[in-house]
Amino acid sequence: MTFKYIFITGGVCSSLGKGITSASIGMLLEQKGLKVAMLKFDPYLNVDPGTMNPFQHGEVYVTDDGAETDLDLGHYYRYSNSPLSRDSNATSGQIYNNVIKRERRGDYLGNTVQVIPHITDEIKERIVQCAKQEEGIQVVLVEIGGTVGDIESLPFLEAIRQFQNEHENDSLSIHLTYVPYLKAAGEVKSKPTQQSVQLLRGIGIFPDIILCRCEEPLPEEVKAKISLFCNVKRHSVIEEVDVKSTIYELPLKLHEQKLDQMICELLSIPNPQSDLTEWKRMVETIKNPSGEITVGLVGKYVQHQDAYKSVFEALDHGAIAAGVKLNIKRIEADKIKTEADLAGCDGFLIPGGYGQRGWEGKILAAQYARKNKIPYFGICLGMQAMTVEFARHVAGIPDANSTEIEPHAPDPIISLLEEQSGVLEMGGTMRLGAYPCLLRSDTLTCAAYGTEKISERHRHRYEFNNTYRQRLEKHGLIVSGVFEEGELCEIVEVKGHPWMIGVQFHPEFKSKPTAPHPLFENFVSKIVSLKKTEKGNILNASC
Numbered sequence: 001m002t003f004k005y006i007f008i009t010g011g012v013c014s015s016l017g018k019g020i021t022s023a024s025i026g027m028l029l030e031q032k033g034l035k036v037a038m039l040k041f042d043p044y045l046n047v048d049p050g051t052m053n054p055f056q057h058g059e060v061y062v063t064d065d066g067a068e069t070d071l072d073l074g075h076y077y078r079y080s081n082s083p084l085s086r087d088s089n090a091t092s093g094q095i096y097n098n099v100i101k102r103e104r105r106g107d108y109l110g111n112t113v114q115v116i117p118h119i120t121d122e123i124k125e126r127i128v129q130c131a132k133q134e135e136g137i138q139v140v141l142v143e144i145g146g147t148v149g150d151i152e153s154l155p156f157l158e159a160i161r162q163f164q165n166e167h168e169n170d171s172l173s174i175h176l177t178y179v180p181y182l183k184a185a186g187e188v189k190s191k192p193t194q195q196s197v198q199l200l201r202g203i204g205i206f207p208d209i210i211l212c213r214c215e216e217p218l219p220e221e222v223k224a225k226i227s228l229f230c231n232v233k234r235h236s237v238i239e240e241v242d243v244k245s246t247i248y249e250l251p252l253k254l255h256e257q258k259l260d261q262m263i264c265e266l267l268s269i270p271n272p273q274s275d276l277t278e279w280k281r282m283v284e285t286i287k288n289p290s291g292e293i294t295v296g297l298v299g300k301y302v303q304h305q306d307a308y309k310s311v312f313e314a315l316d317h318g319a320i321a322a323g324v325k326l327n328i329k330r331i332e333a334d335k336i337k338t339e340a341d342l343a344g345c346d347g348f349l350i351p352g353g354y355g356q357r358g359w360e361g362k363i364l365a366a367q368y369a370r371k372n373k374i375p376y377f378g379i380c381l382g383m384q385a386m387t388v389e390f391a392r393h394v395a396g397i398p399d400a401n402s403t404e405i406e407p408h409a410p411d412p413i414i415s416l417l418e419e420q421s422g423v424l425e426m427g428g429t430m431r432l433g434a435y436p437c438l439l440r441s442d443t444l445t446c447a448a449y450g451t452e453k454i455s456e457r458h459r460h461r462y463e464f465n466n467t468y469r470q471r472l473e474k475h476g477l478i479v480s481g482v483f484e485e486g487e488l489c490e491i492v493e494v495k496g497h498p499w500m501i502g503v504q505f506h507p508e509f510k511s512k513p514t515a516p517h518p519l520f521e522n523f524v525s526k527i528v529s530l531k532k533t534e535k536g537n538i539l540n541a542s543c
């Protein structure tokens with residue numbers, strides 16, 4: 001089979017869920033037995049999102065090979081089994097950077113370097129590279145960030161036009177648009193969709209399938225109108241009604257409307273029956289929880305939808321495995337003044353972060369969880385805060401701190417990695433990607449993983465300072481995981497606490513609703529069992 005390509009564009013406005021839609025399509029095609037690779041194009045000029053503020057961009061998703069990528073890759077991971085690496089995300093910044101580097105090298109000697117063909121060629125090359133990254137890939141799903149009509153996405157759309165022209169029978173185009181309901185008129189409006197498709201057609205891209213994001217099911221006449229004006233078959237107009245209970249329902253909704261079958265037919269690929277039993281069971285579990293828990297998430301960007309996307313999702317996966325509903329209490333770290341601000345939580349999670357704002361609030365949360373024996377899960381900065389808290393209040397080192405917060409801290413419990421001193425460039429220079437970690441067998445962590453050898457993804461500059469290791473261990477801090485080669489302490493636990501674990505890496509990037517990450521699963525299940533004991537075996541939905 002030759003490679004097949006699916007291009008997904010978005011129209012009318014942003015935030016329509018193009019990433020989740022693309023991921024759902026990837027998952028549905030995998031259920032048809034196809035090997036899928038996903039690729040996200042981002043039209044901004046940053047080389048990667050690593051240097052962007054979470055308010056601007058949301059989470060930065062890290063791959064095994066250490067690429068700092070768009071958060072949509074997290075959706076791809078959760079829904080599909082697509083390989084995810086540097087080959088899975090390209091920004092305009094990377095594309096231009098490569099072309100300009102080549103120009104300086106003299107690769108184009110004699111020529112004027114232009115958007116067409118040089119930039120578009122580079123974009124097309126990235127599509128081919130994604131297809132060839134692993135043996136056996138059959139379908140490449142390419143999501144184009146931004147909204148049709150944006151100036152910056154034009155080179156990507158032009159490249160896709162050319163690509164489709166060159167692979168006429170092996171590619172198809174899906175357009176996700178918004179069909180609003182106007183309350184005052186009492187009507188659903190198809191005009192924005194018509195105009196967005198006109199824009200696309202003006203560029204030379206003719207959508208084969210139109211996905212209509214809407215709040216309520218679309219009346220038949222609206223679908224017929226979109227079909228007529230946008231020149232797609234009536235059954236190729238598919239609605240994507242807001243899912244009420246869980247976003248994991250989306251693939252099922254698309255399958256009900258035969259989107260997967262339609263794609264197979266349009267691309268002339270075999271269309272076997274798909275087996276969605278496991279996925280359906282998972283969605284049913286989410287819809288019928290047998291209790292609920294509340295986890296306090298203490299961070300700087302808690303009000304931002306996407307800043308801790310994978311953390312929220314991974315916690316949810318733990319809750320799915322335990323069959324409970326998860327409530328997240330978003331706690332602004334820099335607003336924590338007293339312990340009262342932390343009340344009402346069955347567990348705490350302190351996610352990764354940077355900088356001083358909210359640091360002391362995180363330490364207070366760690367102290368509160370430790371003293372009250374409430375489950376605590378510290379990720380990256382959350383692990384560092386947990387360690388500094390332990391040093392200050394248990395090991396008798398009152399001036400303990402991280403040098404990220406206090407560069408000349410008298411007791412730098414957390415300090416800059418050796419390899420980081422002298423690094424001046426900010427972009428892509430942290431300790432990034434997957435590293436192996438060896439677990440100590442008699443620890444909670446090892447019990448949770450069920451193995452002694454793990455590999456997890458990193459994104460940080462600072463590290464546990466080994467000078468203090470013995471002193472902290474003497475007081476009951478357990479180093480439960482190390483990166484042997486670099487002699488780095490990667491995981492800590494507190495002796496005698498029911499579940500207080502801090503990890504220097506980011507386990508949230510490797511969790512799926514159908515395969516929760518062991519630490520998240522174990523954390524939630526510990527919370528549930530403690531709550532059951534506390535409530536005399538009743539995990540009451542209203543408590």
Ligand code: GLN
Binds near residue numbers: 352379460
């Ligand atoms: N700021 C810390 C460091 O660089 C933690 C990073 C993180 O939480 N991702 O080490």
